[in-house]
Amino acid sequence: DAMVIQNPRYQVTQFGKPVTLSCSQTLNHNVMYWYQQKSSQAPKLLFHYYDKDFNNEADTPDNFQSRRPNTSFCFLDIRSPGLGDAAMYLCATSRDGVGYEQYFGPGTRLTVT
């Protein structure tokens, strides 16, 4: 049973055209993360939510925004995608505290044309 679901799995957008990626979870975890992963690289944390508290990484471009309307859902908005934003976007969840596993979704592969 899927625990972290990402939609769509593949997304093609045009240069500069806003796009939204979605993530949902059935685990009732209070922490949700968005990572960007480019080919042959480690996942790079963009931001995370601790409940409703939003935590932005210092080097995350302003072009990336996020919303978490409730515990189960989290969205990644890319306001004006550039060619350099083409990547796999991974959503993950975990419980609060040390030593709790992060559960990753399957990712959304974003292509920018």
Added chain:
Amino acid sequence: GENVEQHPSTLSVQEGDSAVIKCTYSDSASNYFPWYKQELGKGPQLIIDIRSNVGEKKDQRIAVTLNKTAKHFSLHITETQPEDSAVYFCAASKGTGNQFYFGTGTSLTVIP
């Protein structure tokens, strides 16, 4: 902030041999160290983890060792099988905000 280094970046072994991947971390406050396996086109999946109050942990063919003094931890896979072929990532976390810092990954190929 935390800096996690991982070596080697690629590793090829014969089926049945052992594979070892090593990571170092910089922040002595890190206290949770998971290892993830990522297959092509999929999200990372946890395969084993270790906390800072433990020196070694084993789960069947997979083991992880932690040396807090030297700030390094290693993944050991014994009796490798072709299905072990994947990219493996180490990570470190301090728990605060649950931020995970990933290593750069090791592409493991098990040759039948």
